[in-house]
Amino acid sequence: MLKTVYTACRTCYSAQNPEQIYAGAEDPEKMLKLIDRVISSGHYSTIEHIQVSFAVSNVSRACTHQLVRHRHASFSQKSQRYVQEKGQFDYIIPPTIARDEALKEKFTALMEQISQGYQEFIQSGVPAEDARFVLPNAASSSLVVSMNLRELIHIANLRLCTRAQYEIRLMTKLMCEALDEKWLEPYLVPKCERLGFCDEDKSCGRVKVKS
Amino acid sequence: MLKTVYTACRTCYSAQNPEQIYAGAEDPEKMLKLIDRVISSGHYSTIEHIQVSFAVSNVSRACTHQLVRHRHASFSQKSQRYVQEKGQFDYIIPPTIARDEALKEKFTALMEQISQGYQEFIQSGVPAEDARFVLPNAASSSLVVSMNLRELIHIANLRLCTRAQYEIRLMTKLMCEALDEKWLEPYLVPKCERLGFCDEDKSCGRVKVKS
Amino acid sequence: MLKTVYTACRTCYSAQNPEQIYAGAEDPEKMLKLIDRVISSGHYSTIEHIQVSFAVSNVSRACTHQLVRHRHASFSQKSQRYVQEKGQFDYIIPPTIARDEALKEKFTALMEQISQGYQEFIQSGVPAEDARFVLPNAASSSLVVSMNLRELIHIANLRLCTRAQYEIRLMTKLMCEALDEKWLEPYLVPKCERLGFCDEDKSCGRVKVKS
Amino acid sequence: MLKTVYTACRTCYSAQNPEQIYAGAEDPEKMLKLIDRVISSGHYSTIEHIQVSFAVSNVSRACTHQLVRHRHASFSQKSQRYVQEKGQFDYIIPPTIARDEALKEKFTALMEQISQGYQEFIQSGVPAEDARFVLPNAASSSLVVSMNLRELIHIANLRLCTRAQYEIRLMTKLMCEALDEKWLEPYLVPKCERLGFCDEDKSCGRVKVKS
Numbered sequence: 001m002l003k004t005v006y007t008a009c010r011t012c013y014s015a016q017n018p019e020q021i022y023a024g025a026e027d028p029e030k031m032l033k034l035i036d037r038v039i040s041s042g043h044y045s046t047i048e049h050i051q052v053s054f055a056v057s058n059v060s061r062a063c064t065h066q067l068v069r070h071r072h073a074s075f076s077q078k079s080q081r082y083v084q085e086k087g088q089f090d091y092i093i094p095p096t097i098a099r100d101e102a103l104k105e106k107f108t109a110l111m112e113q114i115s116q117g118y119q120e121f122i123q124s125g126v127p128a129e130d131a132r133f134v135l136p137n138a139a140s141s142s143l144v145v146s147m148n149l150r151e152l153i154h155i156a157n158l159r160l161c162t163r164a165q166y167e168i169r170l171m172t173k174l175m176c177e178a179l180d181e182k183w184l185e186p187y188l189v190p191k192c193e194r195l196g197f198c199d200e201d202k203s204c205g206r207v208k209v210k211s
Numbered sequence: 212m213l214k215t216v217y218t219a220c221r222t223c224y225s226a227q228n229p230e231q232i233y234a235g236a237e238d239p240e241k242m243l244k245l246i247d248r249v250i251s252s253g254h255y256s257t258i259e260h261i262q263v264s265f266a267v268s269n270v271s272r273a274c275t276h277q278l279v280r281h282r283h284a285s286f287s288q289k290s291q292r293y294v295q296e297k298g299q300f301d302y303i304i305p306p307t308i309a310r311d312e313a314l315k316e317k318f319t320a321l322m323e324q325i326s327q328g329y330q331e332f333i334q335s336g337v338p339a340e341d342a343r344f345v346l347p348n349a350a351s352s353s354l355v356v357s358m359n360l361r362e363l364i365h366i367a368n369l370r371l372c373t374r375a376q377y378e379i380r381l382m383t384k385l386m387c388e389a390l391d392e393k394w395l396e397p398y399l400v401p402k403c404e405r406l407g408f409c410d411e412d413k414s415c416g417r418v419k420v421k422s
Numbered sequence: 423m424l425k426t427v428y429t430a431c432r433t434c435y436s437a438q439n440p441e442q443i444y445a446g447a448e449d450p451e452k453m454l455k456l457i458d459r460v461i462s463s464g465h466y467s468t469i470e471h472i473q474v475s476f477a478v479s480n481v482s483r484a485c486t487h488q489l490v491r492h493r494h495a496s497f498s499q500k501s502q503r504y505v506q507e508k509g510q511f512d513y514i515i516p517p518t519i520a521r522d523e524a525l526k527e528k529f530t531a532l533m534e535q536i537s538q539g540y541q542e543f544i545q546s547g548v549p550a551e552d553a554r555f556v557l558p559n560a561a562s563s564s565l566v567v568s569m570n571l572r573e574l575i576h577i578a579n580l581r582l583c584t585r586a587q588y589e590i591r592l593m594t595k596l597m598c599e600a601l602d603e604k605w606l607e608p609y610l611v612p613k614c615e616r617l618g619f620c621d622e623d624k625s626c627g628r629v630k631v632k633s
Numbered sequence: 634m635l636k637t638v639y640t641a642c643r644t645c646y647s648a649q650n651p652e653q654i655y656a657g658a659e660d661p662e663k664m665l666k667l668i669d670r671v672i673s674s675g676h677y678s679t680i681e682h683i684q685v686s687f688a689v690s691n692v693s694r695a696c697t698h699q700l701v702r703h704r705h706a707s708f709s710q711k712s713q714r715y716v717q718e719k720g721q722f723d724y725i726i727p728p729t730i731a732r733d734e735a736l737k738e739k740f741t742a743l744m745e746q747i748s749q750g751y752q753e754f755i756q757s758g759v760p761a762e763d764a765r766f767v768l769p770n771a772a773s774s775s776l777v778v779s780m781n782l783r784e785l786i787h788i789a790n791l792r793l794c795t796r797a798q799y800e801i802r803l804m805t806k807l808m809c810e811a812l813d814e815k816w817l818e819p820y821l822v823p824k825c826e827r828l829g830f831c832d833e834d835k836s837c838g839r840v841k842v843k844s
Contacts, residue, residue, distance in 0.1 A: 004686060004777075007688070007777055008709035008777045009709070011709050011710070011711055011775060011776060011777050012709050012710065012711060012712050012715065013712060013715050013716060014711070014716065015716055015719070017688070017690035017691075017775040018688035018689070018690065018775055018776070018777050019688050019690065022688065037623060038623075040621065041621055041622055041623045042613070042621050042622075045707060045708070045709065046709050048707035048779060049686050049707055049709070049777060049779040051684035051779070051781070053637060053682050055640070055650070055651035055652050055655065056651070057650035057651065057652065058650075060344060061276075061348075062291075062343065062344055065272075065276055065279075068276075068279060068280060069279060069286070071282035071283075072282075074678060074681035074682055074781065075280070075678070076641035076642070076644050076645050076678065076679055076682070077644070077645065078644055078645060078647070079645050079646060080273075080348070081376065082645065082646050083646060083647065083648055086648070091344075092344070093344075094337075094341035094344050095341075096337050096338060096341045097332065097337055097341060097344075100335075103332065103335055103337065106328065106331065106332075107328075107332075107344075107345070110324070110325065110328040110345055113321070113324055114321065114325070114347070117317065117318075117321040120317065121308065121314065121317075121318075124311075124314055126305075126307050126308055126314065127307060129376055130305035130306075130307045130308060132273065132348055133271060133273055133302075133303070133304075133305050133308075133318075133347060133348050133349035134318070134321055134322075134347050134348070134349060135347060135348055136325070136344060136345050136346060136347050136348075137272075137291070137343055137344050137345070137346055137347075138344035138345060142644060142650040142651055143644060143651070144637075144640055144641045144644050144651050144682060146681060146682040146684070146781075148684070148707065148779075165292065165340055191464070195617065195618075196617075196618065196619070196632075197618070199462065199463055199464050200463055200464075201459060201460075201463045210618075215475060215566075218477070218566055219498035219566045220498065222498050222499070222500055222564060222565060222566050223498050223499065223500060223501050223504065224501060224504050224505060225500070225505065226500075226505055226508070228477070228479035228480075228564040229477035229478070229479065229564055229565070229566050230477050230479065233477065248834060249834075251832065252832055252833055252834045253824070253832050253833075256496060256497070256498065257498050259496035259568060260475050260496055260498070260566060260568040262473035262568070262570070264426060264471050266429070266439070266440035266441050266444065267440070268439035268440065268441065269439075285467060285470035285471055285570065286467070287430035287431070287433050287434050287467065287468050287471070288433070288434065289433055289434060289436070290434050290435060293434065293435050294435060294436065294437055297437070353433060353439040353440055354433060354440070355426075355429055355430045355433050355440050355471060357470065357471040357473070357570075359473070359496065359568075402675070406828065406829075407828075407829065407830070407843075408829070410673065410674055410675050411674055411675075412670060412671075412674045421829075482766060483698075483770075484713075484765065484766055487694075487698055487701075490698075490701060490702060491701060491708070493704035493705075494704075497702070502695075502770070503798065513766075514766070515766075516759075516763035516766050517763075518759050518760060518763045519754065519759055519763060519766075522757075525754065525757055525759065528750065528753065528754075529750075529754075529766075529767070532746070532747065532750040532767055535743070535746055536743065536747070536769070539739065539740075539743040542739065543730065543736065543739075543740075546733075546736055548727075548729050548730055548736065549729060551798055552727035552728075552729045552730060554695065554770055555693060555695055555724075555725070555726075555727050555730075555740075555769060555770050555771035556740070556743055556769050556770070556771060557769060557770055558747070558766060558767050558768060558769050558770075559694075559713070559765055559766050559767070559768055559769075560766035560767060587714065587762055
């Protein structure tokens with residue numbers, strides 16, 4: 001990963017060709033120093049050369065509807081049109097509901113009613129793509145998502161913000177941890193830490209609002 | 212619209228500069244002839260210079276989840292996080308359910324149960340962004356979507372296919388009709404009509420499958 | 423322009439559908455207030471609904487090679503493959519050369535030699551697409567470029583920086599002036615004015631470097 | 634590569650989650666069969682999960698100006714602003730010129746004159762970014778380019794066409810060969826072989842024109 005990014009960075013500023021640079025790239029510390037200098041100047045195109053893929057499961061359709069709005073990523077998501085639910089569908093309970101026993105029971109009961117309705121439609125010959133109209137945002141989904149490091153930084157900056165919904169925040173946090181690249185960590189933070197100020201309309205107060 | 216596209220087409224092949232071409236563009240027939248020749252050669256970038264915006268209402272979240280997967284378009288969609296449903300939420304009933312009175316009643320009853328559940332969560336202090344976890348794919352949404360003509364052709368080619376779901380097919384058809392540009396009509400058709408063959412895994416049989 | 427952006431902004435947060443919002447949008451001051459609040463929170467997708475087109479002439483190929491690197495814009499550029507130069511090709515003289523009479527003469531003489539070479543290749547039957555191999559970066563070009571307001575802001579932030587080359591800086595400045603939208607002016611500035619600090623490796627000193 | 638694409642394909646149509654699919658993916662023949670079925674139906678998004686990077690050297694700036702117009706790829710190109718040419722710059726001679734001794738000599742002489750001019754400007758204190766205005770399209774460049782497999786297929790379809798310029802055709806051919814993935818070869822062909830007809834305005838006659 002480092003060697004590719006380093007080669008890309010050096011290609012812009014060097015008389016050597018990329019193969020020569022790649023062949024001579026050996027000192028990780030020197031590589032990191034250049035990469036950091038280039039990225040911190042905002043030349044993010046150099047890290048587009050690395051794409052990473054994540055397998056995501058047990059997230060709500062509410063969460064994936066937010067995720068797929070990022071247009072610089074590639075998605076292969078489980079289809080509710082083609083994959084018919086057998087028995088009770090899996091679902092996600094939001095913490096504000098899960099932590100209250102009475103609310104949680106109400107939520108679970110509603111999920112069961114919906115599942116029963118779904119199954120009745122299927123048994124009446126309604127195709128899965130139409131029966132799914134009753135399935136809730138809570139229904140769990142899974143997908144493969146790929147994005148380059150520039151987009152990952154962009155997503156982290158937006159979705160690690162405390163104003164993002166808890167589920168996509170958590171998913172983004174887990175993605176960044178799964179990547180496990182020390183040198184990228186200073187960039188995989190909420191946008192306010194990059195900007196030095198908060199630009200949200202309703203700030204959480206963590207960082208001062210731009211005056 | 213025509214003058215801009217014509218100017219873009221001619222700029223590529225002419226010694227004149229774009230202002231001169233634009234100023235001299237007067238004969239619609241001549242313009243259309245060049246445009247048609249350029250587009251039918253696959254040089255779609257020339258029609259990217261025209262972007263159109265549509266106001267879309269009364270479509271299901273199932274439909275918008277498909278639409279927003281088109282990454283060359285811009286979307287501003289009604290947020291279920293920020294807009295709380297007051298009373299029964301609006302919803303879309305798929306035709307395979309709506310045409311059977313018993314199924315339709317079952318569907319309507321389920322929507323009412325879900326609405327009641329949603330309102331109870333709201334009244335218990337659950338924020339709208341979490342209460343919406345129970346809202347179904349059928350819940351209606353509205354959005355402003357903008358795309359250039361190249362993307363509109365791409366969407367039409369895919370979504371007018373009989374294999375697309377009825378709702379997005381209808382929405383796409385209405386978009387194309389709202390545009391009402393005669394010269395674009397030969398392009399705003401299912402992909403099989405452009406290709407001369409059907410490439411779908413399960414063909415509707417309208418056009419012969421590629422052997 | 424304002425009404426479309428306002429409708430997009432309001433659609434996200436309103437129970438009204440976009441047509442209703444558009445129909446009721448009448449007070450420019452109120453519209454601007456909302457738009458400014460939305461954009462300054464970083465929700466730039468709302469201004470993607472407006473796309474603008476520019477006719478650009480008398481710029482060097484050096485400049486257009488930089489411009490076409492912006493991947494969220496659409497370009498129709500005069501082709502050196504298909505448009506053969508008749509007589510001396512037009513060219514741009516950089517100010518650092520133009521302001522010195524001796525250098526300017528040397529530059530002009532070289533352009534004439536190149537032109538003569540080009541014409542000799544053409545007369546020997548070499549196709550224009552190969553004869554153009556001798557044409558310099560200084561050769562002037564023209565193009566139609568379209569981009570949405572989000573991309574225009576992005577380009578302005580990067581290309582109005584004093585570290586950008588003079589020609590693309592000037593071209594960007596002229597584009598912003600041609601747009602002539604007062605409400606956008608606070609955004610059509612070098613990136614340092616948006617960030618509050620300079621992130622360039624070699625700063626011009628105008629704004630303090632991030633420590 | 635195969636396992637990732639297979640997992641993406643199966644995730645859309647399977648009740649299993651991506652980790653389970655990936656863990657169970659063992660039979661290359663079975664994987665290829667599914668992948669081929671999915672891609673030949675036009676569902677190219679599944680192969681976006683694989684990105685490949687190429688180190689490209691000894692290509693003309695004429696060629697790279699065409700290449701960088703592909704907006705779904707990432708580029709890090711040797712900069713003529715920051716990398717100053719020491720001595721004679723490298724250049725590419727088009728075959729239509731190289732095969733004629735007299736034309737070749739004329740070409741070489743002109744490159745030497747341009748190089749001399751460039752060096753004189755540098756010695757007069759003109760910055761490299763301005764001296765480069767005299768450098769020709771023939772000047773050789775190098776870059777790192779990355780793209781996903783969908784974009785590689787798109788580029789191959791366009792740039793392997795006999796109407797593309799010889800240099801970018803050759804470069805594209807070498808890229809496809811370097812990839813060396815047998816299963817992709819049926820897709821890495823000129824567009825006419827995919828379409829079954831030629832859509833170019835001036836056809837080479839290899840495949841029949843669409844009537």
